Amino acid sequence: MKRHNSRNIKSSLVAYSFIAPSFIMLLCFGLIPLAFSLFVSLTDWNYTKGFGNWDFIWLDNFINLWKDEWFLASVKNTLVYTVVTVPITILLSLGIAAMIQDYCNAHFSGTIRIAMYMPRICNIVASSAVWMALFSSYGPFSQAMRSLGWKNPPHWLADETWALPSLMLVAVWMSLGYRIFIYSASLQSIPDDLYEAADIDGATRTQKFWNITVPMLRPTTFFLTITGIIGSFKSFGTVNVMTQGGPGYSTYTLVYYIYKTAFSYYRMGYASAVAMILFVMLLFVTLVQWRHNNHKGA
Amino acid sequence: MKKMASVGILMLLSASLVFAQGGKETAPAAQKEPVTIRVWAGIQPEYGYSDLIDNFNAQFKDQGIQAEYVRYVNDTAGNLQLDTYLMGGNDIDVFLGYGGVNRLIPRIESGLLLKLDEYLAKQGFDYMKEIGEGNLKSYLYQGNCYAIPTKYENSAWMLANADMFKKAGIPLPLKGWTYAQFREAAKKLTYGEGPDKVYGAHWWTNTDPSGVKNVMADVLGKNKTYKDDAASETNFDNPVWKQGLQFVVDTMRTDGSAIPLELEVGDKLNIANTFLAGKCAMTIGISQIRLVKDKATYPHDFVTALIPAPVPTEADLKVFDHAYIAGAGDLISVNSKTAHPEEAVKFLIWYIKGGMAPLAKGGRIPLWTGVSKEDVIKAFNTDAEGVFDKDSLSAYLSIRTNLAQSEPSSSMGSQISTVQKEEIYNALYGKKTVEQALKDMKSRSDKLLADAKTKK
Numbered sequence: 001m002k003r004h005n006s007r008n009i010k011s012s013l014v015a016y017s018f019i020a021p022s023f024i025m026l027l028c029f030g031l032i033p034l035a036f037s038l039f040v041s042l043t044d045w046n047y048t049k050g051f052g053n054w055d056f057i058w059l060d061n062f063i064n065l066w067k068d069e070w071f072l073a074s075v076k077n078t079l080v081y082t083v084v085t086v087p088i089t090i091l092l093s094l095g096i097a098a099m100i101q102d103y104c105n106a107h108f109s110g111t112i113r114i115a116m117y118m119p120r121i122c123n124i125v126a127s128s129a130v131w132m133a134l135f136s137s138y139g140p141f142s143q144a145m146r147s148l149g150w151k152n153p154p155h156w157l158a159d160e161t162w163a164l165p166s167l168m169l170v171a172v173w174m175s176l177g178y179r180i181f182i183y184s185a186s187l188q189s190i191p192d193d194l195y196e197a198a199d200i201d202g203a204t205r206t207q208k209f210w211n212i213t214v215p216m217l218r219p220t221t222f223f224l225t226i227t228g229i230i231g232s233f234k235s236f237g238t239v240n241v242m243t244q245g246g247p248g249y250s251t252y253t254l255v256y257y258i259y260k261t262a263f264s265y266y267r268m269g270y271a272s273a274v275a276m277i278l279f280v281m282l283l284f285v286t287l288v289q290w291r292h293n294n295h296k297g298a
Numbered sequence: 299m300k301k302m303a304s305v306g307i308l309m310l311l312s313a314s315l316v317f318a319q320g321g322k323e324t325a326p327a328a329q330k331e332p333v334t335i336r337v338w339a340g341i342q343p344e345y346g347y348s349d350l351i352d353n354f355n356a357q358f359k360d361q362g363i364q365a366e367y368v369r370y371v372n373d374t375a376g377n378l379q380l381d382t383y384l385m386g387g388n389d390i391d392v393f394l395g396y397g398g399v400n401r402l403i404p405r406i407e408s409g410l411l412l413k414l415d416e417y418l419a420k421q422g423f424d425y426m427k428e429i430g431e432g433n434l435k436s437y438l439y440q441g442n443c444y445a446i447p448t449k450y451e452n453s454a455w456m457l458a459n460a461d462m463f464k465k466a467g468i469p470l471p472l473k474g475w476t477y478a479q480f481r482e483a484a485k486k487l488t489y490g491e492g493p494d495k496v497y498g499a500h501w502w503t504n505t506d507p508s509g510v511k512n513v514m515a516d517v518l519g520k521n522k523t524y525k526d527d528a529a530s531e532t533n534f535d536n537p538v539w540k541q542g543l544q545f546v547v548d549t550m551r552t553d554g555s556a557i558p559l560e561l562e563v564g565d566k567l568n569i570a571n572t573f574l575a576g577k578c579a580m581t582i583g584i585s586q587i588r589l590v591k592d593k594a595t596y597p598h599d600f601v602t603a604l605i606p607a608p609v610p611t612e613a614d615l616k617v618f619d620h621a622y623i624a625g626a627g628d629l630i631s632v633n634s635k636t637a638h639p640e641e642a643v644k645f646l647i648w649y650i651k652g653g654m655a656p657l658a659k660g661g662r663i664p665l666w667t668g669v670s671k672e673d674v675i676k677a678f679n680t681d682a683e684g685v686f687d688k689d690s691l692s693a694y695l696s697i698r699t700n701l702a703q704s705e706p707s708s709s710m711g712s713q714i715s716t717v718q719k720e721e722i723y724n725a726l727y728g729k730k731t732v733e734q735a736l737k738d739m740k741s742r743s744d745k746l747l748a749d750a751k752t753k754k
Contacts, residue, residue: 048381048408064749069742136565138493158564160729247563247727248720263378265712266404 041272061273073249074257082232093179101187116177128241160250186220335365339394340372345660384410391642395629400711411444412632417643433626436704447626450663454512454607454620460687461600462579472693474618477545480608484555487579498555500572500581504562509582513607514542517614519622520703529708534740544732559726587661591682603687604694621701714743
């Protein structure tokens with residue numbers, strides 16, 4: 001009995017030792033900062049006052065947020081950004097992946113997938129600089145519109161109406177390749193006999209796509225939607241490089257506002273409160289989607 | 299196994315003996331290690347800091363003080379790095395800070411800066427006399443000195459292409475001019491269409507509109523931003539603001555003689571790709587004067603003049619030189635946690651009293667009252683003969699600094715600046731009328747002040 005117990009303990013220790021590295025990382029870089037952020041959000045901590053030099057103001061930060069025009073604009077912009085970019089990227093990547101699968105031969109399709117994946121591995125600052133050149137007043141976009149007869153094309157990043165859509169376009173471009181890659185892998189795993197059976201039944205290409213491909217890709221779509229929403233909520237790089245939240249606050253996103261409040265104004269307590277709101281929003285989205293998926297899967 | 303352990307212990311013991319011996323040899327009692335002062339500033343070393351540090355090290359070698367230069371980037375991330383190092387300990391001894399009182403006051407209130415009064419008095423440095431009360435007053439905190447401005451820079455002066463002025467038959471307005479005269483001149487200096495268009499003016503509002511804010515309202519002196527010394531209410535409903543903002547809007551949107559904001563923001567325009575590229579005749583941006591001197595990096599073949607920005611009316615010509623602006627910048631401070639406060643203050647005094655001379659080559663004008671105007675002009679023209687119009691340089695160096703007025707400050711200064719920028723943009727984009735933009739600028743800023751007061 002004793003020997004059995006000690007064997008159990010030993011095997012448990014082995015198992016714990018395997019998960020220890022990732023758990024320690026999660027603890028140090030995830031859970032502890034999260035708990036600290038929650039703690040700081042209840043204080044008025046100003047970064048330059050040094051560690052520990054804070055007063056508790058409890059929920060004041062969370063109450064003041066809803067009267068803060070920059071915060072409200074950030075929430076609105078982040079939601080619009082997510083609602084537009086995630087479905088567009090999902091639909092485009094699904095369509096392109098299906099077309100590559102159906103119409104390209106094996107060698108050529110690999111090249112296309114790799115080419116489309118390139119934006120994902122490009123440095124975000126370098127990509128943003130290229131896009132800024134494309135969006136400039138006499139850049140290719142504006143010149144193309146002028147040549148088509150549009151006398152005063154939009155000023156893209158300098159225009160309150162167009163700045164956010166311009167950033168959305170860059171976001172779609174950046175994330176498309178990765179999603180095509182994932183969809184392509186999933187498409188290859190759909191059994192051929194399903195399509196063969198559908199052929200025998202006389203199904204058209206469109207019917208096969210909607211009744212076989214799309215349902216079979218549901219777990220992938222779920223995964224990409226979740227990661228897409230989380231990615232969109234965390235958008236920061238392109239905003240910081242291309243617009244710095246402007247013009248006005250038309251491209252302020254939640255993460256950019258957290259950055260600005262924390263590192264320009266040094267209001268760590270307030271910035272942590274915004275971060276907590278972001279955390280709750282993401283948690284809510286994730287829970288809703290998980291629940292939805294489990295329900296459908298059941 | 300035992301054998302290996304004893305060999306290991308033996309090796310460790312031998313190594314510690316060797317290190318102990320080495321320590322004894324390298325620290326003889328007679329020879330004192332020189333104290334090294336670490337100096338942080340936001341300018342590339344080649345614009346004068348390398349020479350400055352070399353000079354200091356040569357002069358103070360006998361006194362056992364040496365200096366090292368570290369460049370930080372003067373942006374949000376760079377200032378965060380600076381503040382983190384200041385909080386962290388004594389990696390910084392002396393630093394040059396930028397951004398005026400908005401950055402200075404939080405650093406003082408957080409205890410990051412050394413109170414200099416006693417140290418300076420001990421070394422016989424009377425900062426009021428050496429720097430001038432008008433220059434220093436706004437940087438004192440509760441009557442104490444934590445930072446001393448070292449550079450003079452009047453952001454309401456503009457860089458002008460003297461060749462373009464000559465060609466258009468417009469004399470350089472060295473004795474000042476009004477908004478109306480400016481608009482006429484800017485229209486004359488504007489020509490061409492599309493991407494080849496050359497504009498009369500560039501207000502350079504896309505990074506920080508502080509220069510153009512001075513053009514709009516510096517005649518209000520210390521009440522440019524706030525109505526009272528307690529900074530309890532903003533002064534954006536003053537008619538001067540309306541006149542000033544309307545003037546800038548007119549140059550951009552009515553006359554087409556100033557680069558429109560859409561181009562400035564969309565194309566990330568700056569001094570290098572506008573003024574130095576011959577795309578405009580005048581620009582705000584006196585802080586970028588070092589780029590004008592750097593012909594190797596920014597090649598251009600015209601003479602640059604320094605001219606005052608216009609004032610609203612003839613009556614305002616009494617301050618044609620924008621003398622109300624306390625153009626004192628580049629604040630030198632000592633880290634409160636420095637291990638060598640005496641030596642750091644020694645460096646600070648040396649820097650102010652002529653040590654910073656090599657920086658004049660890069661376009662930084664010393665603020666020290668003992669500086670010779672001729673020496674500055676000479677340093678300015680080192681390796682840059684024919685780059686600047688000498689009369690205009692002399693006019694710039696003749697600004698009546700004794701008239702400088704100190705603006706009140708508020709803990710919400712940074713946020714109010716953000717509001718100002720957004721509302722100025724609304725007017726310049728034509729999204730709001732000038733009246734509406736100023737009304738919103740005032741109500742939003744006053745709300746920030748009121749909220750801050752409630753929290754206290």
